[in-house]
Amino acid sequence: MMHSATGAVLWAVTVIALWGGAAWAAVHLLRRPHRRPRPALPSPLDILERRYAAGDMTREDFDEARARLREHELDI
Template sequence: MMHSTAAAAFWSITVLVLWIVAVGGAAWAAVRMTRQPRRRPPTLPSPLDILERRFAAGEMTHDEFDEARARLREHELDV
């Protein structure tokens, strides 16, 4: 009779520990998934960046670049 009581206590504790591990693991996974850093979408280049790249690539002259840059600056002041 003592054997069955000890075995019942062992299995009761084992099941309790397994439940604690399962619930703890689920809670850990939920926290881990919600606190994961979110990926930001890539930022678009500014109009000035595009203008500078076009000038660097030789697609426009220095005068065209200066004129376009002045227009961009005027537009920034309007906003």
């Protein structure tokens, strides 16, 4: 009689663990699509173009900086 009670308790614990795992997985999967991806950082050329568009630099400064950026792109 003691053996069947132990089996019943183990069965109950197993079922509870399985349902708990299923509930945790469901919550985890449902939350996942709601996470927002991190925005990509602007490239150095993007920053340079924005500065030129805002009037922070002259055309000559922009062309010189862009040429230096392109030199470094070839090094990679």
